[in-house]
Amino acid sequence: MIDKTVNGVPLSKETFRVPPRELGILPFWFWNGELDYEEMEYQLRELHAKGLPGIFIHSRFGLTVPYLSDEWFKRVQFTIDKAKELGMQVWIYDEKNWPSGTVGWEIPTKHPDLQQRYLELVILDFNGPFFTYLEGTDSRYIDLEDSEPICAFGVRAEEFEAGEIKEIIDVTPNLSFDKVIPWEAPAGRWKLLYFVERRAKWYIDALNPESTKKFIEYTHEQYKKWIGHEFGKQVPGFYTDEPAMHYFAVGEDNYIIPWSKHMFKIFREANGYDLKPYLPALFAGMGEMTTKVRCDFWQTLTRQYAKSYYRQLSKWCEENNLIHTGHLLYEEYLRLLARVEGNVFEQLKEMHLIGVDHLYPRIGSADRPEEHVAMKVGSSAAHHFGSTRLLCESLGGTYWDCTMERMKWIADWEYVLGVNLFNPHGFHYSLEGERKRDWPPSQFYHHPWWEKYGLFNAYISRNSYMLSGGRHVAKVALLYPIVSIMANYTPQAATDAAALIEREFNNLTDSLLRLHFDYDYVDEGVLAEAEVRDGKIVIRDEEFEVLILPPLTTIEETTLRKLEEFFQAGGKIIADALLPTENTAGFSEEVAESISRLFGVDAAAIKPAAAEDADCQSVSVNENEAGGKCVFVSGGFGPSLPGSTLDRVIRECITPDVEISEPNVFYLHRIKDGRDVYFLVNPTAEERSFTVSLEGVGRPEAWCSVSGEITPVPVYRHEGDRTVFPAELSQYGSALYVLHKDEQSDHVIETNLLVDGIGGGKVSAYSRTPGRGFAKVQSDGSVKEVEVTVPEPVEPVVLNGTWRFETSDDNVFLIQRFRFQVDEAGKGRELGYAEPQFDDSEWLEFKQGAWELQLPCERDERTYPVTIWYRMSFESAYVPGDLRLLIDGMKAESKTIFINGQELDTTPRRCRFDAQIKEVDIAHLVKTGTNTIAIEMQVADKVAGILDLVKLVGDFAVEEHDGKEVMAEPKRELAVGSWTDQGYPYFSGAGVLTTTVALPPEFHGQRVFLELECGDDVVDVTVNGQAVGTILWHPYRIEITDYVRAGENEIQVRVINTLINIFEGVKRPGGLLQAPVLKPYHAWELSY
Secondary structure, three states: HHHOOOOOOOOOOOHOOOOOOOEEEEEEEOOOOOOHHHHHHHHHHHHHHHOOEEEEEEOOOOOOOOOOHHHHHHHHHHHHHHHHHOOOOOEEEEEEEEOOOOOOOOHHHHEEEEEEEEEEEOOOOEEEEEEEEOOOOOOOOOOOOOOOHHHHHHHHHHHHHHHHOOOOOEEEHOOEEEEEEEEEEEEEEEEEEEEEEEEEEEEEEEHHHHHHHHHHHHHHHHHHOOOOOOOOOOOOOEEOOOOOOOOOOOOOOOOEEEEEEOHHHHHHHOOOOOOOHHHHHHHHHHHHHHHHHHHHHHHHHHHHHHHHHHHHHHHHHOOOEEEEEEEEEOOOHHHHHHHHOHHHHHHOOOOOOEEEEOOOOOOHHHHHHHHHHHHHHHHHHHHHHHHOEEEEEEEEHHHHHHHHOHHHHOOOOOHHOOEEEEEOOOEOOOOOHHHHHOOOOOOOOOOOOHHHOOOOOHHHHHHHHHHHHOOOOOOOEEEOOOHHHOOOOOOOOHHHHHHHHHHHHHHHHHHHHHHHOOOOEHHHHHHHOOOOEEEEEEEEEEEEEEEEOOOOOOOOOOHHHHHHHHOOOOEEEEEEEEOOOOEEEEHHHHHHHHHHHHOOOOHHHHOHHOOOOHHHHHHEEOOOOOOOEEEEEOOOOOOOOOOOOOHHHHHHOOOOEEEEEEOOOEEEEEOOOOOOEEEEEOOOOOEEEEEEEEEEEEEEEOOOOOOOEEEEEEEEEOOOOOOOOOOOOOOEEEEEEEEEEOOOOEEEEEEEOOEEEEEOOOOEEEEEOOOOEEEEEEOOOOEEEEEEEEEEOOOOOOOOOOOEEOOOOEEEEOOOOEEEOOOOOOOOOOOOOOOOOOOOOOOEOOOOOOOOOHHHHHOOOOOOOEEEEEEEEEOOOOOOOOOEEOOOOEEEOEEEEEEEEOOOOOOEEEEEOOOOOEEEOOOOHHOOOEEEEEEEEEEOOOOOOEOEEEEEEEEEEEEOOOEEEEEEEEOOEOOOOOHOOOOOOOOOOEEEEEHHHHHHHHHHHOEEEOOOOOOOEEEEEEEOOOEEEEOOOOOEEEOOOOOOOOOEEEEEEEEEEOOOOHHHHHOOOOOOOOEEEEEEEEEEEEEE
């Protein structure tokens, strides 16, 4: 079971149709509530029923069982036992919340010596001559409290601001009275650079191996004590999440760098010289030592971090027969990554199963090319380090209107960039109260579309199956420029060179996808170990014919040697905008001269300031007798499309293995068990029609990941040594193709008909375009043409008018505004606060959320617990017999609810869609007219109170009378249009719409398609009582030919929406947004 999860499964049509469970979706299961055993078993069985192979146990906000307590581990064991019964895996997420390493802050709290340290440069500006007496114990003048002095220097302000320090005065020996720096500065403008060590008390010093030892002792060894007998069996491995060697204000520019307890010693042992005199070089230039100091510092940190954190976890997992997986921080941003992870490839190679993550409902694009980077970092590392699967933590922050189409859109984009293990973030145990704000959405049983999740899992499983194992095919390698980033890195602001490098690297990342030259990033350390063979760079089973260099200032000596070796062996090298003249020790005549010889230009004459001038773009080419070619393009490539300089120079170097006429369609090519597999993705909201040209002559098949069907591509042709066919992808569409090389079958080479099948001497075709229709068929080495006269099209039937309507789930009435009062004396009941006639007009107007933070001024004494009251009202013209109140987000030590002055004493029960959101019957207390709800709460903190909208649920409609929403009788008929405008504004669930239509006689013999406009919700279609199918995403078009009959036909459309309506009060449109259309096509079986 574990082997399949990690290594994939051999290719066969039968396995594609029913993919192995092990290749399915592997979510975080957020343990964020009471963890009731019966509820846990129910949720596990739901996961199993949808085909999921297992879960990661993940402690989250809202957990009431103490983390890593005996009660925690009893539930872990219970989960393993139930999973074993079900044939599922239980992976362990190694932290409470995130990031990994602190054991829920226990390590930095109990062991302050293991708290994360960072070095901050604090600067004091003044004009000399001047005597300064800098007191380092407080923050009277500049921020120095809670810091320890490391060293101090005086520098000329003009030099520091220009980024090149020439004169430096070491004033460290002046340190007096423990933390005071006295200095009598000479004349001129000066900066006192005061380096101080500080701590981030919430995180560990990940550069200190003792921190990770303690982490393993407190976490991993405890799991081993309780469930070690299941390691490598029911428990495959551990997941570590977003650790970092630096975790203070990491998302902003500042004068802060990572540090550790024995940093000077670590540096000296690694590099053979003292760091202290050169600390200013990490913030501004210091002459010829600048590059050396920066490269030595950041590479030392990278290696120390890899050894201290990742290698210890990996080694422990290996010793315990476990898989080490997880992901890093900021994989997509070179500048941010340098400070928190160093060289990401050094960290990823310590993982057995490499992972990345992607947040929010967005993907990489020409405008946001950096979004591609994390996926490409991960897939490249996986290819080069032998991780058959690439995990991606996905969908965090995609919000409550997340549909299956949105999930597919993001997953397809991740997969076309090399992901093949889908790890949703996350599946919440409960969404009660503030839990629903923990990185929504939950993709679990709460969602109305959860009933269809098995179909989504099958889709992902088939893609994972096809794209796991075998080998990735790419002819291009793109050098990963982290060494040049380190050489040019200053934490307070990006240097010109660093900004140019990252900008062009990101542009290349996106442009190569659009030009259809797939690629891997190649780290310089990996490149050093690569083999050059037959004019190619060979890394494991990857073979690259072209190496692209983004703008570079600095390379390793081993990289220079490899470039020379590759060129001499006939390899092709393309360089962008800026050529390196430094090695990691600084400027090198050897590097400058060697690079100049390779590219036939003066590398030293090219400066970053002019390197990106597109108006000065020129192409220099140097070739040798072995076929080697070095191309330098000055001015920078920038975003590039077909026909651009980048496109042209690559095509002059290699023959593309895949050509696609549409730049907005991406592809992935793998060879699995001797067969060429192609995954094509349209990541845009527009339908795309295009031509595909594949290297090699063969017979293409379409493998449908939605249905599991495998069908021949009926229309294709051979052009030289390539196979060419037309294709079309709907918005956010995708397709899998398999090319059987050197195989032939009958096929159509040209047609103006819609052809969806060929075989047995017949072409299956249909059309609505009148005139001469034809198909040219290649069969047995000859071409035969068949013709048909296409009549005028039959008029479609538009299903307008009224549809019968019912809901499978409750409608919702939301109360969104409240009146509020603090009851310090506890006399609210005596004063009649619960009574409907009480005048609350002087009370505060509140909305859902933390109560005390909404007060207009502070309370005199913040004592707890304190009694608070909420009052609200709603109008009802109709009282349904099943009316219930949801107890959701009412955070209090205790509470009492009054409906129209009567205390609600009905026993709450689990609601239909959540483990801890309760519902209580209130119909017996509600009347027509105005109804009042009063809630008395005893709260123990300032962020308690009513945290969510108050929800009433049942079978009713919501109408607007005189500007007020009123509960009304349920609707049994709706017009075409959104149900949010017809009585169901906050409805989250499934709505069933039914109509009857008489088909005209002209429909006889036609192929009939139903076309729908339902936004991007999930749709079930039933015709004449027979289920036709489920539509999860675009295109909302389904053939119903075999289900319709002459005369009357009943058409039923079941639309399933999202949770945003009920949870956020957003009136997201749902239902039949436009009139459905029955569209007929003339159809034929044409003999050839």
